[in-house]
Amino acid sequence: MIIKRAELPEFLIGAFVVLLGLAAAIIGSGFGFGSAASMESGFFPVVIGGVLAMLGVAHLVVAVFGQPSADDGASEPVNIRAIMMISAGMAFWLATVKSVGLIPATIGLVTLSAYAERSVRLVRSVVLAAVLAAAAYGIFVYGLELPLIAFRWPL
Numbered sequence: 765m766i767i768k769r770a771e772l773p774e775f776l777i778g779a780f781v782v783l784l785g786l787a788a789a790i791i792g793s794g795f796g797f798g799s800a801a802s803m804e805s806g807f808f809p810v811v812i813g814g815v816l817a818m819l820g821v822a823h824l825v826v827a828v829f830g831q832p833s834a835d836d837g838a839s840e841p842v843n844i845r846a847i848m849m850i851s852a853g854m855a856f857w858l859a860t861v862k863s864v865g866l867i868p869a870t871i872g873l874v875t876l877s878a879y880a881e882r883s884v885r886l887v888r889s890v891v892l893a894a895v896l897a898a899a900a901y902g903i904f905v906y907g908l909e910l911p912l913i914a915f916r917w918p919l
Contacts, residue, residue, distance in 0.1 A: 778823035785817030846880035853877035865915040866904070870897040 792809025800807075853876035861869040874893035878884050904910045 774827035775824060778820050778827050781820030781823060782817050783820075785813045785815070785820055788813030788816065843880070845882070849880040850877045861912075863916060865917075866901055866912045867897045867914050870900050 789810045790813075792806040792813055795806030795809070796804030797806045797810060798804035853873040856876055857869045857873040860872060871893040874896050875889055878889035878892070901912075901914055905912050905914070
């Protein structure tokens with residue numbers, strides 16, 4: 765099996781997704797699995813890890829046996845700005861969700877991630893952040909009954 769230089773990044777991505785899925789499934793298998801009717805804490809990581817590993821295998825198959833692209837291996841340049849801003853948004857959320865609460869942390873995540881685009885529209889970003897923060901609160905606090913605090917003031 766010889767992987768062309770153009771397919772190497774796709775192959776590496778597929779391999780990473782397979783490893784990530786297997787790791788989630790292996791770690792989740794250490795918890796109780798239960799059944800579909802009575803799920804325990806390990807059910808979700810094992811199932812999602814398995815699905816992720818299968819998607820990674822599918823990606824590997826396409827990377828190795830897929831048709832070459834029409835552009836003969838030329839790919840788009842990596843958008844460093846998008847990678848940096850989305851990573852900064854996730855890091856901000858992780859660092860602040862316990863100290864300021866779910867809603868401000870989610871608003872910060874969405875606002876920072878919006879700057880991945882070159883032409884950021886402030887009003888659109890703020891509205892999107894507010895809607896997603898409210899949805900996150902509704903899903904995780906009311907729907908799943910997770911013990912998350914909406915706002916924690918003063919700091």
